[in-house]
Amino acid sequence: MPEEEYQLIVIGGGAAGFFAAITAAEAGLNKILILEKTAEVLSKVRISGGGRCNVTHDCYDPKELVQNYPRGEKNLIGPFHHFQPADTIAWFSEHGVTLKTEPDGRMFPTSDRSETIINCLTDAAHNQRITWRTRCTASEVKITPQGFQILNTLGHSYRSQKLLIATGGLRSKDAAQALIDLRQDHSPTVPSLFTFKIGDIRLHDLQGISVPHARIKIGSLQSEGPLLITHWGLSGPAILKASAWGARKLADCDYRFKIEVNWTGQHDTESLSTIFQTQRKTNGTRRVYKRSPLENITKRLWQRMCESSSISPESTWSTLTKDQSTRLIKELTCATFTVDGKSLNKDEFVTCGGVPLDDLHLKTMESKHLPGLYFAGEVLDIDGITGGFNFQAAWTTGHLAGTAIAKHSTRAPSKPS
Template sequence: MKKKQVIIIGGGAAAFFCAANLDENLFEVTILEQNSEVLQKVKISGGGRCNVTHACFDPKELVSYYPRGNKELLSVFHKFQPGDTMEWFEQRNVSLKIEKDNRIFPESNSSQTIIHTLTNEVSRKNFQIKTKSVVLEIDRLENQYLVKTNEQHYFADHVVYATGSSPKSLKLIQNLGHQIVEAVPSLFTFNIKNETLKDLMGTSFALAEVSIPKLKMLETGPMLITHWGLSGPAILKISAWKARELAAAKYQFEIVVNFLGIDLETAEEIFKKFRQNHPKKTIGSSKIFEITSRFWHRILWLSKVDLEKNISNISAKELQQILTNLCANSMKVSGKSTYKEEFVTAGGVDLKEINFKNMSSKILENFYLAGEVLDIDAVTGGFNFQACWSEAWLIAQDLNSKVF
């Protein structure tokens, strides 16, 4: 029996996981990657450790981490979820570990472990990997596709489109008849010039609360002061859930930051109790809240309170100013920065045009889509990779089950 030709366009997580699960007795597979290296996002993920997935094994809970695609992914995760991902890698002698925040990494703490596993699996099947291969055009023929690259042309019985969300790749798929939801950045940090944050880069808060009053949006979680403004899970979650609205606002908006993550009344009680127990201390030397001394001194400076002032002499007005700066600090965001190198977008191929039983196109026959080219994205923590693994696995299972 003559093997069918599968062309996989893209050399990322979804592309390689699909190829790694295809039956080499049925298919000849060629992966086309435009860059000189494959699996580049896998390489840099998790600070070079590769955040493979997340220890969330209930599909209903898992989809809650996806601002776009949550309804569609429910059936996908019922078929292949993080537990299956762990088993797949462990069957190939990759030891994985679950960290305190439930992110899952290889025991080796190196993304190369994951890259080697995927590339070895593909090479073992004698599938072709072509780098520096830029797809210029895809033509539909009667029973096949003609994939034209900068180097040569390929005939494909089946195409797996896993390119990521670059404008060129979205234009290519649009030319074939698919609707595109405009791509906008997701998972980004907030650029803020504010005296509260100045020169305090690296200061972190265990459980902050950030809200965008105009959008009625509130998120909690760890937060970090950066050179440009604010980052950390609390910020990244907001940027993911409100990606479209923040793009529409041209990344100019007001936020209210609660550095303590507790309400004003509770903070006031804590302060008064501390003052009662330590009436002779100076306000500057008082360790009242779980924040650094440097940040506490900045708050006192903003509140126009002398560090040497005795805590028992703090007026009601001064106390309210301190608590407002700590728990209801209004700031102007004036731009965004990419979160590390892990650029994620909201947008891509319209999900109404995808059959989520097998990730096939409803527009194009024998054509599959997976990964960031779809209008699916997640918060940080291994969730974007999990969508790639699950979608790619479904494609491979569907192709493997076909009777030719």
């Protein structure tokens, strides 16, 4: 098979690779090839957001937006000034897809189907005559006087002036190979967005119970939000956020650490003592075990806390001892659990680490060391918390790279004489 020549080759047929390729093509670039190692392009888009694809987030101030990125934070302010959620919404709308916002700010296609996003991207790529090859792993990248030469596992050779690496999180050797060949530095990756394994009797058989606003502490790491008890431990936004912000620290201790939980979110010892005193005065004969005086603590969770505080089902508010009261307040505001591992959240999983942003021109996503080489998406040392922030980073970096590649590849239009 003769060597194929393109203006741009994209390694990785995910969200970032497709978005960059379409952007470049719509800006006038011809002859674009996307290489995808698996049998299907955009496979993560398909499974994303529980099959609904959380495309972006209802947040339009770059300074506020970057606060959702444990890695990338300040460096993303500039890129978000160029392409942010409002641009994502407009782009999809121009390509026939309307997005809707959920009460927590997450945005999904109105169809509630990730297929809508896949069809939109593949149709746009098709309209722009972009070629993509599946089951085609880029296994070697060389720099030659004629540009980049990419070889696949079957030994087939492709050549291009511009190369975009969009291989996603660097979990496999395939995803990192191009970086190794091009001597591109990349920090080791560890998981972000995972849930905590806790084998504690206090959580036993309580799976499915949640509180709308808990506060958690892991040493100096703090997080808050909804908290969910699962079969294996704790999950929910408060935990996922902590796992993202503490990704490296938690990996360093092999996911074995102590976590402190305030199930009430806003209460402390003082405010709970006041509530308990009021109960003693107004409901002295009522059994403590029977009902929680706190709206957000469900009956089963409350009863488990009473049991852990040695409060018998017969104890009333007026017979509650000081010691029992202190223990119950402690269970509510700073219950300590031992985490002994992580479990991946079935809905979302990204990697922390990758190509350092200092190695790129952040307006173009081009390498500072190797002109013509660009990066986009999760291969970069950027990751967000749950809520559509990871795809937004893929759209933003893909758009910047695609725009710059087209601009630097096509001849500037000559002035009319």
